[in-house]
Amino acid sequence: MRRLRDKNLFIFDLDGTVYLGSRPFDFAIRYINRLRASGRRVLFFTNNASHTGTFYYTKLSSLGFSPMQSEIMTAGDVTVEFLLRERVGKSVYLLGTSDLRRDFRSRGIRLLTDDEVDDGARADIVVSSFDTELTYARLTNAVKLIRGGAEYLCTHPDAVCPTEDGFIPDSGAIASAVTTATGVTPRFFGKPYRETVDMILAATGTRASDAVVFGDRVYTDIALGRRAGILSCLVLTGETTESMLAAVDGDSMPDVVLPSLAEAEAATFGD
Numbered sequence: 001m002r003r004l005r006d007k008n009l010f011i012f013d014l015d016g017t018v019y020l021g022s023r024p025f026d027f028a029i030r031y032i033n034r035l036r037a038s039g040r041r042v043l044f045f046t047n048n049a050s051h052t053g054t055f056y057y058t059k060l061s062s063l064g065f066s067p068m069q070s071e072i073m074t075a076g077d078v079t080v081e082f083l084l085r086e087r088v089g090k091s092v093y094l095l096g097t098s099d100l101r102r103d104f105r106s107r108g109i110r111l112l113t114d115d116e117v118d119d120g121a122r123a124d125i126v127v128s129s130f131d132t133e134l135t136y137a138r139l140t141n142a143v144k145l146i147r148g149g150a151e152y153l154c155t156h157p158d159a160v161c162p163t164e165d166g167f168i169p170d171s172g173a174i175a176s177a178v179t180t181a182t183g184v185t186p187r188f189f190g191k192p193y194r195e196t197v198d199m200i201l202a203a204t205g206t207r208a209s210d211a212v213v214f215g216d217r218v219y220t221d222i223a224l225g226r227r228a229g230i231l232s233c234l235v236l237t238g239e240t241t242e243s244m245l246a247a248v249d250g251d252s253m254p255d256v257v258l259p260s261l262a263e264a265e266a267a268t269f270g271d
Contacts, residue, residue: 001256001267003231009206010035011230013191013215014046014056016238018261021164024063025237027262032065034269041204042071047156047190047220049076049096049171050130052103070203075156075171075190076100078199079127080107082153082189093123093150095131095142095174117141122148128178128186129155130171139174143181152178156190158220162238191215192223197230214261216240218252231255233264 010032012018018028035042044067046056053072060067076096083092084107093112094101105111112123114137123145131138146152154175160167179185189195201208212231215221216238225232234254236242245257258264265271 001263004212004233004256004264004268005270007040007210007212007231007268009041009043009204009211011043011045011200011211011213013213013217013221013238014044014060015048016162016216017214017221017235018044018065019063020162020237022063023164024065025261027260027265029064031261031265031268034265038269041206042067043073043200043204044071045073045191045196045200047075047158047171048130048161049074049079049100049155049190050132051097051099052076055099073200073203075196076103076129078193078196079129079153079155079189080104080109081199082195083109083125083127087125087151090124091121092125092127093117093142093145095126095128095134095138095178096155097129097131097133100129100131114138114141117145123150125151125153126178127153127155128171128175130158130161131174134174139177142178146178146182146184152182152184152186154186154188156220157188158190158217160239162216167239191217191220192227194227196224197228214264218245218248218254222254223252225255226251226253233258235260235264237261 091110157172158170159172161170208229213225214233222232232254233256
């Protein structure tokens with residue numbers, strides 16, 4: 001835990017790590033404020049692509065975290081960057097919320113509408129995400145397009161999303177339904193995949209050895225750190241419980257396990 005004192009970039013997951021639904025963790029606010037005051041850099045990264053960076057900026061602000069827009073990234077951002085860089089001009093059918101669809105369009109992604117697909121248009125790529133507005137008709141369109149030869153991508157692999165009322169199906173659960181119906185496994189983005197690490201380190205100008213990532217999921221947050229050489233700290237305030245760690249393999253085993261970010265604050269500042 002003493003290694004936390006030497007880090008310059010502190011990467012935080014959101015749901016289950018700094019807040020739960022609409023309830024912020026007061027100790028997380030205090031810790032993050034102390035990090036900024038000490039000259040360290042803070043980055044919020046969420047796999048939850050049901051909303052955009054602007055939404056999370058507003059939410060984090062309302063909960064008391066005082067973020068800067070530049071401190072926020074999502075798995076949706078990573079997916080868009082990949083499409084703009086590696087799939088220039090390709091048409092996309094997106095299983096995502098209206099907020100995410102607007103964001104893709106505003107950044108230059110050519111999205112097909114449901115009417116266009118119903119009229120026979122063929123998408124080059126299908127992207128699925130955490131779509132809280134999902135309908136059976138849109139799920140059917142995605143399956144038909146993929147079975148017809150469209151490439152399949154997914155913003156992030158999270159199976160469930162923690163809320164104040166329990167866990168709800170997330171992007172990975174939707175992707176599993178699509179894969180079952182098509183036989184095609186998507187290329188995933190977000191945590192723990194390399195494109196996310198590359199984007200974070202490039203945007204912050206930081207080396208992996210100078211960073212630490214905090215999260216509540218071993219297969220996304222912790223696996224990101226382990227694969228990239230970033231110190232990984234699991235907090236037990238979200239999805240993963242202490243009893244679940246017995247089944248975790250080496251690729252996803254955290255470097256540090258903490259009850260919450262309150263203990264991370266004490267370790268970082270020697271309290």
